[in-house]
Amino acid sequence: MPQQSDTSPLSTLRPGESATIESLGGDLGLMRRLKALGLGRGQRIHLLRRAWMAGPLHVRVGMTELMLRRVDAIHIRITPRAA
Secondary structure, three states, rough: OOOOHEEEEEHHHHOEEEEEEEEEEEOOOHHHHHHHHHOOOOEEEEEEEOOOOOOOOEEOOOOOOEOOOOHHHHEEEEEEEEO
16 A cells, blocks of 8 residues: 555646546545545546646546546545556
């Protein structure tokens, strides 16, 4: 099991890269919302694109595509997947 130091926030992923979600953080409301969107520990997440400047991240989890605000993405800890 990776240690916290081996993880990074989702906001550091580059377009085209995939990772495994290790943990969800933030307040209880944010954690519930992220889980309701299908995000959870062990899920594979793929970054499709980043909006210009500080815009949202377009990600795919399973068959679902969603847009996440960058302020929310920093609370999602990931472990990058090997290519």
